[in-house]
Amino acid sequence: MILVFAELNNGSFKKASFEAIAYASQLAAKINTQVCALVLGETSDAASLSAYGAHKIIQVADARLNNVETKAYAKAIVHVASQENANVIVFSNNITAKAVAPRVAAKLKAGLVAGAISLPDVSNGFVVKKSVFAGKAFAFVQVSSNVKVISITPNSFPVQKAEVPTNVVPQTIEFAANDFAVKVDSVNKVSGIVPLSEAELVVSGGRGLKGPENWGILEDLGSSIGATLACSRPVADSHWRPHHEHVGQTGGTIRPNLYIAVGISGAIQHLAGVNSSKTIVVINKDPEAPFFKAADYGVLGDAFEILPKLTESFKKFKAAQNA
Ligand SMILES: Cc1cc2nc3c(=O)[nH]c(=O)nc-3n(C[C@H](O)[C@H](O)[C@H](O)COP(=O)(O)OP(=O)(O)OC[C@H]3O[C@@H](n4cnc5c(N)ncnc54)[C@H](O)[C@@H]3O)c2cc1C
Structure with a gap:
């Protein structure tokens, strides 16, 4: 199974989440497996992910996850990855993933490639291409761990529709009080502009x-x-x-x-x-x-x-x- 973290922004999916699912869906076809999308927080849109190729959608609709909480996010992703037997976990390489993906990789003893720009080459192992030296060169990273964590560079992989009929499976995760270390008092958002x-x-x-x-x-x-x-x-x-x-x-x-x-x-x-x-x-x-x-x-x-x-x-x- 490939697990994709489908991040929400104010209850709606970011475009990067659709890119990550499309990426996972094409990788799944290559390595003959399926895609499970994980949604953390409240939204009524979770079912829409099936249009991008998610075979299974799991939602932890806990209001405490509506804001980014790295420790709680990592805990939930590790829990679901183990439960679903995920051997690849896909993120979009944004600010959330930069904080969460290394925690997930460390907990699962997984190799992590941050900033992948194309589908892995699985003809001889599992080789992921990424930009290095501020985009001046490419690195081809061989990931040999059983579980692999990949974060893909936003806008490097097009959103593609691939309808798969599926339902949203609700899930509860037992969090500890200290999984939520940050209290958000207020959020000021710039509206009407694409970030x-x-x-x-x-x-x-x-x-x-x-x-x-x-x-x-x-x-x-x-x-x-x-x-x-x-x-x-x-x-x-x-x-x-x-x-x-x-x-x-x-x-x-x-x-x-x-x-x-x-x-x-x-x-x-x-x-x-x-x-x-x-x-x-x-x-x-x-x-x-x-x-x-x-x-x-x-x-x-x-x-x-x-x-x-x-x-x-x-x-x-x-x-x-x-x-
Ligand atoms: C460790 C470090 C990290 C840095 N990180 C960053 C970073 O993240 N991002 C970043 O941007 N910089 C960064 N810098 C600074 C960087 O080195 C440059 O100094 C900076 O990018 C220059 O900004 P600028 O091009 O706006 O200004 P300038 O270098 O002053 O260039 C202004 C340009 O405008 C042109 N110009 C002037 N008038 C006109 C006009 N009327 N019409 C058309 N063109 C005109 C000039 O010909 C010139 O090319 C970093 C520097 C260091 C040392």
């Missing part, structure tokens, strides 16, 4: 935009195509933009279909977080800017002249499509 980790379109600004008062032109560009905003580190360090928008070695790692970098030089530490983007467009007025070497498309010129024109063109294009 950076899940965004397919990202528009990002750097120090070339000169100051926070100029972010309006970047926001206009972003909203013309429905993109999420990001920024370079000095921009966040200078409090021009909030820290959750900072991408790179010390910020978020993203993998959108389109990354438009405006007024960003393309330092190696910035590239570390964005160079797995499928298409990179760089707008910079310096022909020597290192980012041009990593770009699929480069626009040489002043962002303050180019952005309004680009936004206008996107708007016209959209209007023509909707006409």
Whole structure:
């Protein structure tokens, strides 16, 4: 059995959970087994996972699991993995998995590959491909333990539908009081925007935009195509933009279909977080800017002249499509 942790966000599944189930479903077909999805927390959507290839869905609908609780999550996943005889456990490699997957692997004495980017090669053992050195190289990791834990890089594996008729099986786990070490008093959420980790379109600004008062032109560009905003580190360090928008070695790692970098030089530490983007467009007025070497498309010129024109063109294009 392959166990997939299908993470919830406010009672709804993250896109990354569907990716993880689709990944598990294709791996299951390769190694001739089935997929069990595990849902921790309350939702009425659990049954929807069968559309992505889960043969069995187990839900621990305990309200205490509605917020991420690493110790309790690890306990529940280990319990269900043992009960279902899971030999592979799949996560999406997000912030929750970074805290939970190593605990699960340690408890099950399992080998862990964090950040897989393709299906394992099972022709000779169990070899998982992952990016290393900030996306500059690939590692092929042979996992020889009986139980294997894999976390897949978000956006590296497409969501695929594969309807399997199944029911949701409710399950209770006996938790101890000290499994819940964190008390959440309040949660402030940014609404209406696709989070950076899940965004397919990202528009990002750097120090070339000169100051926070100029972010309006970047926001206009972003909203013309429905993109999420990001920024370079000095921009966040200078409090021009909030820290959750900072991408790179010390910020978020993203993998959108389109990354438009405006007024960003393309330092190696910035590239570390964005160079797995499928298409990179760089707008910079310096022909020597290192980012041009990593770009699929480069626009040489002043962002303050180019952005309004680009936004206008996107708007016209959209209007023509909707006409
Ligand atoms: C340990 C460490 C970790 C780091 N981690 C990160 C990280 O996670 N993320 C990150 O981003 N950085 C990180 N950095 C910083 C990184 O090295 C760079 O300093 C930073 O990325 C530069 O930001 P920038 O490109 O916005 O600014 P700059 O380097 O100042 O570049 C601004 C760019 O804007 C262009 N420009 C100026 N005016 C215009 C205009 N009108 N129109 C168009 N283009 C214009 C310029 O030609 C230039 O290329 C880290 C550094 C260290 C040492």
